[in-house]
Amino acid sequence: MKRSPFLRLGLGAxxxxxxxxxxxxxxxxxxxxxxxxxxxxxxxxxxxxxGGAHPYFQPWKTAAGEAxxxxxxxxxxxxxxxxxDQTKQNDVIKSLAAQGYNAFGIFGVAPENINSTFEDLKRQxxxxxxxxxxPAGDVNxxxxxxxxxxxxxxxxxxxxxxxxxxxxxxxVHLTGNKVDSNTQRRIAGVDKxxxxxxxxxxxxxxxxxxxxxxxxxxxxxxxxxxxxGTQINGIVTTAYNPAVAAAEGxxxxxxxxxxxxxxxxKTILDGIKDGSVSGTVxxxxxxxxxxxxxxLLKLSEGCTMAQPGxxxxxxxxxxxxxxxxxxxxxxxxxxxxxxxxxxGQYLTCK
Amino acid sequence: xxxxxxxPGRPRRLPLWANPRLGLVVLLVLLVAFFSILxxxxxDTRLTLTPLQSDISVxxxxxxxxxxVLSLGHMNLAVGRMAxxxxxxxxxTHDKLGAGLxxxxxxxxxxxxxxxxxxxxxxxxxxxxSFVVTLAMxxxxxxxxxxxxxxxxxGVAFPTMPAGMExxxxxTFADYCLGDxxxxxxxxxxxxxxxxxxxxxxxxxxxxxxxEILMTGSNARAAELSGIPTRTRVVQAHAxxxxxxxxxxxxxxxxxxxFSAGIGDSFLLPSFLAPVLGGTxxxxxxxxxxxxxxxxxxxxxxxxxxxxxxxxxxxxQLYIGLVLLAALSLDRARHVLAERRxxxx
Numbered sequence: 001m002k003r004s005p006f007l008r009l010g011l012g013a014x015x016x017x018x019x020x021x022x023x024x025x026x027x028x029x030x031x032x033x034x035x036x037x038x039x040x041x042x043x044x045x046x047x048x049x050x051g052g053a054h055p056y057f058q059p060w061k062t063a064a065g066e067a068x069x070x071x072x073x074x075x076x077x078x079x080x081x082x083x084x085d086q087t088k089q090n091d092v093i094k095s096l097a098a099q100g101y102n103a104f105g106i107f108g109v110a111p112e113n114i115n116s117t118f119e120d121l122k123r124q125x126x127x128x129x130x131x132x133x134x135p136a137g138d139v140n141x142x143x144x145x146x147x148x149x150x151x152x153x154x155x156x157x158x159x160x161x162x163x164x165x166x167x168x169x170x171x172v173h174l175t176g177n178k179v180d181s182n183t184q185r186r187i188a189g190v191d192k193x194x195x196x197x198x199x200x201x202x203x204x205x206x207x208x209x210x211x212x213x214x215x216x217x218x219x220x221x222x223x224x225x226x227x228x229g230t231q232i233n234g235i236v237t238t239a240y241n242p243a244v245a246a247a248e249g250x251x252x253x254x255x256x257x258x259x260x261x262x263x264x265x266k267t268i269l270d271g272i273k274d275g276s277v278s279g280t281v282x283x284x285x286x287x288x289x290x291x292x293x294x295x296l297l298k299l300s301e302g303c304t305m306a307q308p309g310x311x312x313x314x315x316x317x318x319x320x321x322x323x324x325x326x327x328x329x330x331x332x333x334x335x336x337x338x339x340x341x342x343x344g345q346y347l348t349c350k
Numbered sequence: 351x352x353x354x355x356x357x358p359g360r361p362r363r364l365p366l367w368a369n370p371r372l373g374l375v376v377l378l379v380l381l382v383a384f385f386s387i388l389x390x391x392x393x394d395t396r397l398t399l400t401p402l403q404s405d406i407s408v409x410x411x412x413x414x415x416x417x418x419v420l421s422l423g424h425m426n427l428a429v430g431r432m433a434x435x436x437x438x439x440x441x442x443t444h445d446k447l448g449a450g451l452x453x454x455x456x457x458x459x460x461x462x463x464x465x466x467x468x469x470x471x472x473x474x475x476x477x478x479x480s481f482v483v484t485l486a487m488x489x490x491x492x493x494x495x496x497x498x499x500x501x502x503x504x505g506v507a508f509p510t511m512p513a514g515m516e517x518x519x520x521x522t523f524a525d526y527c528l529g530d531x532x533x534x535x536x537x538x539x540x541x542x543x544x545x546x547x548x549x550x551x552x553x554x555x556x557x558x559x560x561x562e563i564l565m566t567g568s569n570a571r572a573a574e575l576s577g578i579p580t581r582t583r584v585v586q587a588h589a590x591x592x593x594x595x596x597x598x599x600x601x602x603x604x605x606x607x608x609f610s611a612g613i614g615d616s617f618l619l620p621s622f623l624a625p626v627l628g629g630t631x632x633x634x635x636x637x638x639x640x641x642x643x644x645x646x647x648x649x650x651x652x653x654x655x656x657x658x659x660x661x662x663x664x665x666x667q668l669y670i671g672l673v674l675l676a677a678l679s680l681d682r683a684r685h686v687l688a689e690r691r692x693x694x695x
Contacts, residue, residue: 026526081657081666085616086606091405095657098397099389109612112507116519116607123520124396137509180506 036127036143037302039102044300045075046293047101048131049093051109052084056132056240056263056285063289071297077101086110090117103127103296105289111136111181118142127299129292132285132314136181140309143299144346146292146338148283150182153316154189154238157260157281160318161234162193164258164278168200169233172224174242176211183208186238204231210242217245225253234258234278243268243280251276264319264327272324279320282327287335288314295342303349310346314338370629373684374644377677378651385655392658395535400522402654403536407543408601410646412617413624414550415594417642418587420625421554422567423634424480426591428469429621430614431491433599436462436592438498440600441508441609451512459596465491466592470585480588499611507610511603518604539601546597550590551639563587567634623649627677648677 048064050057061078068076079096082089086109093104104121108114111133118141121128127143134145161171173190176183187206194201205228210220221242224232235250235257237243243261247268250257261268261280271277291314299305315334319327385392392398412429419426426432440458443449449457469487473480499506523533554560565573566580566587574580598617603609626632627648628641652673656666 025528026521077660079660081662086610086612087602087616090606091401091653092657094397094401095654095660098391098394099658099660100391110507110608110610112509113606113608113610120520120607 036103036125036299037304039300039302041072041297041301042074044073044103044297045101046073046077046103046105046296047093047096048076048078048105048289048293049082049089049096050078050080050107050132051089052082053080054240055265056283057107059285060289063286064293067290067293071294073293073297075101076293082109084109086113086117090120093117093121097121097124097126103293103300105129105131105292105296106142107132108135115139115141127296129296131288131292132283133182134311140311143305143308144295145309145311146288146295146314147311148316149313150238151185151189151192152313153262153281153283154186154236155193156316156318157238157262157279158190158193158236160279160281160320161236161258161260162197162201164260165201165233167197170202170204170231171234171236172228172232173203173206174210174217174220174224174235174237174239174246175206175208176239176242178208183238190236190238204228207242210245211239212241214241214244217241218249221245221249225249225255225257229253229255229257232257234260236260237262238281240265247271247277269324272319272321275321279318282317282319282331284314284316284331284334287331287338290335291338291342294339295347298342298347298349301349303347306346306348312338312341312346370685371638371641371644373680374628374641374648374677377680378644378648381648381651381655385651385658389655389658392655398654398658400535400537402650403540404605405654406647406650407537407539408598408605409620409624409650410543410643411546411594411598411601412621413628413642413646414546414639415591415598416621417625417630417637417639418550418591418594419480420630420632421560421563421634421637422480422584422587423632424473424567424584424588425484426466426469426588426595426621427481427484427618428465428488428491429484429591429595429598430617431488431495432462432465432592432595433602433614433617434495434611435465435491435498436596437599437603437609437613438495438502438611440603442502444512444609445508445510446502449512451514454512455600458600459593462596462599463589463593466595467585467589469592470588473588474581474584495611506612507608511608515604515607519607539604542597542601546594547639547643550594553590554637554639559583559586564635564637569635620646620649623674627674649674 046067048060050060057080064076064078067073079092082092089109093106104126106128108117108130115135118128118130122141130140130142130145130147132147134140134147171194173187175186190203194203207220207224210217235246237246237260240263243263244265244267246259247261250259251271258278261277264280264282268277268280272280317327317330415429416426436458439461440454443454443457469484472478473483518538522535522537524535526533554564562573562578563583563586565578566583570580599613602613624645625642627645629638630636630641652670656669661669
């Protein structure tokens with residue numbers, strides 16, 4: 001009987017497998033793990049890696065350069081080539097590590113499994129900070145997470161919106177990716193503020209998944225205003241593109257809707273100045289990058305986290321017509337305060 | 351491991367230098383040398399070469415999934431979504447039923463094969479082009495995956511993984527020793543991909559089923575008249591494609607560290623690149639598994655190299671496009687030249 005090649009192959013593979021597994025032992029796991037530390041500032045090479053290209057991260061680019069000269073780092077770079085794909089981001093990070101970068105500030109594309117990336121880097125002895133977004137769930141495997149408390153920022157924004165519409169009426173909430181844990185926190189923050197009005201204010205619609213690009217957001221806002229424009233008293237936006245789109249849309253439609261935006265795009269700042277936008281919630285991307293780099297430097301020099309994985313709020317600020325010209329001072333003050341908090345509270349240095 | 355079925359009536363062989371596989375090997379060697387000179391870190395075993403092997407393994411299997419239907423002259427545009435749906439099935443089996451690695455993987459592979467078979471069945475029964483059928487399937491599955499993940503998990507990923515996935519993610523054979531002799535720094539996922547390639551190669555080269563699929567792809571009518579059940583072969587080839595896509599989903603989940611909804615998002619283009627670069631015809635009737643291995647390696651080497659050179663986003667995409675275009679044109683030019691030489695002996 002002629003044996004089929006499949007059978008022969010199967011037998012061969014089985015024999016080989018048996019030979020390989022017999023008496024095979026696994027090396028101790030901890031052999032590869034090394035601790036960050038013991039480096040001098042000029043040996044520390046910081047890489048700031050956002051999830052992909054997005055206007056929010058642009059201040060990181062300048063901040064990387066600033067951190068490099070101010071902290072006298074070996075190098076500090078900014079790489080936005082991850083393309084909102086966790087696999088690509090992992091690849092970008094590994095490539096940076098291969099080039100000698102040894103401290104990472106990362107905005108993880110997928111909050112659900114970014115912890116495994118952090119773990120991977122920690123195993124190789126790198127200092128890792130989760131910047132601008134914390135991993136989903138209660139565990140953060142990075143050394144620290146320095147991010148806007150998204151729930152708190154959404155709460156502040158909604159409070160401002162409620163005040164702007166005079167304490168009663170209908171709100172609409174525009175935000176980003178529904179299955180992102182940060183979005184869930186934002187929705188909860190809005191609900192909390194609305195709940196405190198005791199039924200005076202209602203959220204009549206939550207529009208999600210419109211932060212991918214400006215066109216998507218513009219279309220969603222146009223549709224929303226066409227369908228429900230007259231019923232809406234206020235719009236709360238908790239993501240960048242919807243904020244810009246809402247500011248423009250409401251201005252063009254000339255509806256008496258109060259808009260609370262997020263971040264400081266020029267359209268939004270202009271809107272605040274001419275009164276078409278009631279206010280905006282600013283985050284602190286520069287502070288995240290600067291203080292994040294500082295903490296990464298300290299960890300690389302041998303400091304440890306007093307509480308590994310600690311979550312630190314990088315701050316959020318309400319800007320209205322009253323303080324539109326001097327909000328940078330507040331933001332700078334918050335950044336300085338964060339840095340001293342890392343020195344005095346979060347880091348333990350010998 | 352060269353697997354081609356030459357169309358009947360063309361016994362003339364191309365000269366060795368015109369073999370597209372050889373061209374790819376030369377190009378690969380040149381690129382590796384080029385990147386290593388510019389960035390010595392390219393040869394760093396732990397940070398570059400080991401992850402590179404994991405990446406190649408995933409995209410090799412993705413390429414094989416497409417190759418299975420390219421053999422018919424068909425396409426599977428739902429290759430990424432089939433991987434995602436299967437990965438969901440694997441995650442669900444583990445997370446909700448507490449099944450181990452093998453059982454979860456088997457369930458996932460089965461789901462992939464069934465999805466593929468469904469696509470094949472629609473194509474063979476209705477006669478609608480595979481492009482349209484699998485495109486529609488892709489759209490349907492995008493929605494389904496979001497709904498499934500939203501109902502079964504808190505977000506877009508399962509929080510747990512079967513025991514053993516961690517080892518597939520982190521370990522290399524260097525971690526396993528027989529006495530004092532430890533293996534090379536090759537990730538554990540590599541042999542899985544190689545066995546898949548070997549089996550697909552054997553299928554198309556030696557088995558009756560594989561030869562009949564190729565004949566169906568080469569000329570469906572002639573195959574039908576020779577007594578080949580072409581409709582069944584179409585269903586089988588698509589089922590195989592779904593099965594292999596599921597395996598690719600599993601390997602990517604192992605590499606990424608979670609069964610998540612994003613699996614397969616980036617599969618579509620590479621799934622065509624690897625086999626086509628390797629000399630598999632889009633019109634069907636001839637496949638090359640070895641070429642697919644080389645094609646997948648080439649694309650990943652280019653990507654890794656450009657990444658190491660730290661190109662900015664726009665430049666990176668531009669250069670990947672340009673390098674691939676150059677590779678394809680060179681290949682085509684060499685082929686045309688060889689044909690001319692062959693025609694005038």
